[in-house]
Amino acid sequence: MAPPYIILFLSLTLVSHTAFTSSTPNTITLPLSPLFTKPQSSSEPFHSLKLAASASLTRAHHLKHRNSSSFVVATQVYPKSYGGYSINLSFGTPPQTSPFVLDTGSSLVWFPCTSRYICSHCLFPNIDPTKIPTFIPKNSSTAKLLGCTNPKCGYLFGSDLQSRCPQCISNSQNCSLTCPAYIIQYGSGSTAGFLLLDNLNFPAKIVPQFLVGCSIFSIRQPSGIAGFGRGKESLPSQMALKRFSYCLVSHRFDDSPENSDLVLQISSTGDTKTNGLRYTPFRPNLSVNNPAFQEYYYLSLRKVIVGGQHVKIPFSFLEPGPDGNGGTIVDSGSTFTFMERPVYDLVVQEFVKQLGNYSRAKDVETQSGLSPCFNISGAETVNFPEFTFQFKGGAKMTLPVANYFSLVGDSEVVCLTVVSEGGTGPARTSGPAVILGNYQQQNFYIEYDLENERFGFGPQSCKRKA
Numbered sequence: 221m222a223p224p225y226i227i228l229f230l231s232l233t234l235v236s237h238t239a240f241t242s243s244t245p246n247t248i249t250l251p252l253s254p255l256f257t258k259p260q261s262s263s264e265p266f267h268s269l270k271l272a273a274s275a276s277l278t279r280a281h282h283l284k285h286r287n288s289s290s291f292v293v294a295t296q297v298y299p300k301s302y303g304g305y306s307i308n309l310s311f312g313t314p315p316q317t318s319p320f321v322l323d324t325g326s327s328l329v330w331f332p333c334t335s336r337y338i339c340s341h342c343l344f345p346n347i348d349p350t351k352i353p354t355f356i357p358k359n360s361s362t363a364k365l366l367g368c369t370n371p372k373c374g375y376l377f378g379s380d381l382q383s384r385c386p387q388c389i390s391n392s393q394n395c396s397l398t399c400p401a402y403i404i405q406y407g408s409g410s411t412a413g414f415l416l417l418d419n420l421n422f423p424a425k426i427v428p429q430f431l432v433g434c435s436i437f438s439i440r441q442p443s444g445i446a447g448f449g450r451g452k453e454s455l456p457s458q459m460a461l462k463r464f465s466y467c468l469v470s471h472r473f474d475d476s477p478e479n480s481d482l483v484l485q486i487s488s489t490g491d492t493k494t495n496g497l498r499y500t501p502f503r504p505n506l507s508v509n510n511p512a513f514q515e516y517y518y519l520s521l522r523k524v525i526v527g528g529q530h531v532k533i534p535f536s537f538l539e540p541g542p543d544g545n546g547g548t549i550v551d552s553g554s555t556f557t558f559m560e561r562p563v564y565d566l567v568v569q570e571f572v573k574q575l576g577n578y579s580r581a582k583d584v585e586t587q588s589g590l591s592p593c594f595n596i597s598g599a600e601t602v603n604f605p606e607f608t609f610q611f612k613g614g615a616k617m618t619l620p621v622a623n624y625f626s627l628v629g630d631s632e633v634v635c636l637t638v639v640s641e642g643g644t645g646p647a648r649t650s651g652p653a654v655i656l657g658n659y660q661q662q663n664f665y666i667e668y669d670l671e672n673e674r675f676g677f678g679p680q681s682c683k684r685k686a
C-alpha cells in the first residue's frame with residue numbers, strides 16, 4: 221500500500237529552505253511546537269481527524285458569531301488545544317516560563333495564574349489538571365495589578381473612564397480601583413481572571429509593563445493563549461512589531477517532536493520583501509458593527525482553483541459586505557480551513573468531478589466527519605487535482621497535497637481536510653466566509669507584514685534541522 225502515500229507526502233520533502241531568516245538584533249526568534257495528542261488506539265482510527273474536524277467547526281462557529289461587548293472578550297476554542305501550535309514566554313522577575321497557544325484570531329495574552337488556579341473539565345489524556353504550571357504573581361517583584369484609570373485597562377474595557385470605573389471619576393488621581401475582571405468565552409469553554417502588568421522577558425530584550433491576563437479559573441482550557449490578533453492588547457500591538465512570521469511544521473496527528481520558529485521583527489525594514497515570498501495586501505478594516513471582526517487578519521481571496529478549473533464563487537462570499545459578513549481571514553488557531561456551505565459545496569463538486577474514478581467512502585465520511593473521502597485502494601498512483609487560492613494582486617498559494625488530503629486511519633482512503641457547517645437551506649452568512657486554517661498553512665513560510673499591511677507566503681520545509 222505504498223505508492224499513494226509517496227505521492228501524498230513527497231511534496232513536503234521536495235520544497236527547499238528559501239526564506240528562513242536568522243536571528244538578528246532586530247528580531248526575536250522563538251521555538252514553535254505543534255500541540256498534538258497521541259493517536260488513539262486502532263479501534264478508533266478516525267478519532268484524531270474527527271476531533272480536529274469538530275474542533276475546526278467549533279472554532280469557525282465561534283469566530284463567525286463572536287460577540288463583542290466591553291466586559292466579555294471572546295476568543296477561540298481548543299478542546300485540549302488540539303491542532304494548535306505553542307510557544308513559551310517568560311514573564312516576571314525572576315522569569316517564570318509558561319506555554320501559550322499561538323492565536324492570530326484573538327488578542328489578549330493570558331496564562332493560568334496563581335496557586336489557586338482551577339481548570340474545570342480539563343481531564344484530557346496527558347493532562348493532569350492539578351499539575352498545570354501556573355504563573356505566581358507574588359513571586360515576581362515586577363508584577364502589578366492593573367489600575368482602572370490606566371489607559372491599558374481601556375484596551376479591554378473601552379476608553380470611556382466613566383463607564384469602566386465610575387467610582388474613580390471623582391478622585392481620578394488617587395483611585396485605587398483595579399481594572400475589572402475579564403471573562404473570555406469560547407465555543408465550549410471559558411477563562412476568567414484579572415489583568416496584570418509585568419515584564420515580558422526575551423533573551424536580549426525586556427518589555428516592561430506588558431499587559432497580561434492572570435486567569436484563575438478556566439473551563440476546558442489547560443494552556444494559556446498568546447493573542448496575536450489586531451487588538452491593542454495583542455502581543456504584536458503591545459510590542460509594536462513591524463512583522464512577525466512563522467513556519468508551521470507538518471501536522472501528522474502524532475507526537476512528533478519537531479518544531480520550527482516564530483520570528484518577531486522589532487524594527488522597521490521598510491518595504492523590503494522577504495526572498496521567496498509572494499504578497500497580497502491585508503484587506504483594510506471593515507467599518508462594521510462588530511468590532512470583534514476588526515481583530516482578524518482579512519485577506520482578499522479572488523479565486524479558488526481546483527485542478528486548473530476556476531471554481532465560480534459568488535463575489536458576496538469573497539468580499540465582505542457592508543454588514544461585515546463574508547470575506548476571508550487567515551487564522552493560526554483553526555486547524556482545518558472552513559468554508560461557508562455554498563462555497564464549500566462548489567469546491568467539493570469540483571473535486572468529486574475530477575476524482576470521479578475513485579469510489580466515495582461514505583462510511584468513512586460519516587465516521588471521520590470529513591467529506592468527500594475517496595477509496596484509492598489498488599491505485600498505483602493518484603493524480604490529485606491541484607488546489608490553489610489566488611489572492612488580490614495575483615499571489616497564488618498552491619497547496620501541497622498533504623495540506624488538503626489526509627489519509628484516514630490505516631485505510632486506503634483519503635479525505636478532503638476542509639470543513640463546513642452542516643445542512644443545506646438558506647445559509648445566513650455571519651462573519652468570515654472562509655477561514656484559512658493552520659492545516660493548510662503547513663510548510664509555508666508565513667509573514668504578517670504589519671508595517672506594510674500585507675501578507676506574505678512561500679512554500680518551505682518548516683522542519684528545523686536538529
Ligand SMILES: *[C@@H]1O[C@H](CO)[C@@H](O)[C@H](O)[C@H]1NC(C)=O
Nearest residue numbers: 281284285286287288289650
Ligand atoms: C450577541 O449579543 C447580542 C446583544 O447582547 C445578542 O442579542 C445576540 O444574541 C448575541 N449573539 C450571539 C451569537 O451570541
Ligand SMILES: *[C@@H]1O[C@H](CO)[C@@H](O)[C@H](O)[C@H]1NC(C)=O
Nearest residue numbers: 251252253306307308319479
Ligand atoms: C517550553 O518549555 C517546556 C519546559 O521547559 C519544554 O518542555 C518545551 O519543549 C518548550 N516548548 C517550546 C515550544 O519551546
Ligand SMILES: *[C@@H]1O[C@H](CO)[C@@H](O)[C@H](O)[C@H]1NC(C)=O
Nearest residue numbers: 315316354355356358359360
Ligand atoms: C514561589 O515562591 C515560593 C516561596 O518563595 C516557592 O516555594 C515557590 O516554588 C515559588 N514558585 C514559583 C513558581 O517560582
Ligand SMILES: *[C@@H]1O[C@H](CO)[C@@H](O)[C@H](O)[C@H]1NC(C)=O
Nearest residue numbers: 389390391392393394395396
Ligand atoms: C492623593 O493622595 C495623596 C497622598 O495619599 C494626598 O496628599 C492627595 O491630596 C490625594 N489627592 C487627591 C486628589 O485626593
Ligand SMILES: *[C@@H]1O[C@H](CO)[C@@H](O)[C@H](O)[C@H]1NC(C)=O
Nearest residue numbers: 450451502503504505514673
Ligand atoms: C485595523 O484596525 C486595527 C485596530 O482597530 C488597527 O490596529 C489596524 O491597523 C487596522 N488595519 C487596517 C488594515 O486598517
Ligand SMILES: *[C@@H]1O[C@H](CO)[C@@H](O)[C@H](O)[C@H]1NC(C)=O
Nearest residue numbers: 573574575576577578602603
Ligand atoms: C477515468 O478512467 C477512464 C477510463 O479508465 C480514463 O479514460 C479517464 O482518463 C480517467 N479519468 C480521470 C480523471 O482520471
Ligand SMILES: *[C@@H]1O[C@H](CO)[C@@H](O)[C@H](O)[C@H]1NC(C)=O
Nearest residue numbers: 581584595596597631632633
Ligand atoms: C476500498 O476498496 C476496496 C476494493 O474495492 C475494498 O476492498 C475496501 O473495503 C474499500 N475500503 C473502504 C474503507 O471502503
